[in-house]
Amino acid sequence: MKILVVEDEIHIAEAIKELLTKEKHTVDLAHSGYDGYYEAVNGVYDLIILDVMLPEIDGFEVTTKLRKSKNFTPILFLTARDTIKDKVHGLDIGGDDYLSKPFNADELLARVRVLGRRHQEVIADELLFEDLKLNLSSFDLHCNDHFIHLSQKEFDILSYFLKNQNSILSKEDILSKAWGYYSDAEFNHVEVYISFIRKKLQNLNSKVIIETIRGIGYRLGVQNAE
Amino acid sequence: MKILVVEDEIHIAEAIKELLTKEKHTVDLAHSGYDGYYEAVNGVYDLIILDVMLPEIDGFEVTTKLRKSKNFTPILFLTARDTIKDKVHGLDIGGDDYLSKPFNADELLARVRVLGRRHQEVIADELLFEDLKLNLSSFDLHCNDHFIHLSQKEFDILSYFLKNQNSILSKEDILSKAWGYYSDAEFNHVEVYISFIRKKLQNLNSKVIIETIRGIGYRLGVQNAE
């Protein structure tokens, strides 16, 4: 990850940098609120570790300014001020986590991993189930080494299943997901599209099937081995 | 938000429920790890507040099972076990935050707000520029009170512009974004689609325009006021 550390105490800043660098992160340092804000705006970071008590403008102000300018990079506050009131304030103006100084290195790294993971998920771009991989931006459905393109409606429906892998989805559900609540589409629309998708799953030789639960709806499943 | 609280000490569970309900959240309770897992899998929650020490299966195990089954609902651990080792472990197996008991109600609520906010952002689903709002799941382009549907290619191109609001995008860029690097589409394809999009922007009466930078490419802009 690319991480910006904003901390005025040089030796602490360097220590954090060393810690993060060991974990293969790329770290930039800023030593005042003003510099920190400038770097955050002009660079692209996956995470900002931000001291609250800083020269010029403090960490809370930096956060407020960033969020106001639509920059939503995750922010981890790091500070000696650890009254509940401070914490609540920091989190409410747009911070993502709050760690008190002196902090434990392992905990810092774990919390960095959490924020990084969430970030990844945001930009994650595919849904997985068994041997299937659905690319959310190209609408291509991959299985083994092959892929097939899904139309918009096919995509809407299959991605709905992939996001609710354990649920039975009723035709009603699917209808309002793929055609919208106010559409006049009928159950047969769903049936036709389920049929389309099943055909594509077969063409891909996937072991994934769409099970019919009569009277209730459909659910993802796996082909009976035999 | 819809929140699942998994906590075996009934009076604590009830207290948390009351706290969250006051903040207008919808709260479901589970009192064992097994029940918690079952509820989490079968309901759709925005957040799970999870005690670590639970009867049957503990909170860490619940988390592991959920993540393994591709359920990525944010999880906030709440527990008396607050050694660094426990925290790090909890966060690394897929938890999102960790609060020690006894906890402060305001801090709990603030951390719930953070996780809810991130969740919103994850499912946030639109791109903005000036008077335009592009819905990424429906492909509808909104302006003032009207909207118009974009086709796949129109969407690919306009969303590319909206994600790069300050850049000039060359026809080459657009071609490889919307048609793919290996396609044999030509510049005129881009020109035709720019023309389609401009027509839709006009129909919407948007002040947004696509500027031509001759020989270089295109860029988003705003209609000259006069």
Added chain:
DNA sequence: TTAAAAAATGAAATTTTTTTTATTATTTAT
């Protein structure tokens, strides 16, 4: 076992999207 209900599917019809082609308009360098 059979009739009714629910679901699946094939195929045609319709609509929408995308591509192609030809023509017109604009900009720039000479």
Added chain:
DNA sequence: ATAAATAATAAAAAAAATTTCATTTTTTAA
């Protein structure tokens, strides 16, 4: 001012997605 290059657009053609309709298949309950 003009020719060449670049860009814009209209309209037709082709392809793809979606809807509709009719029929068949499957399941369930009587």
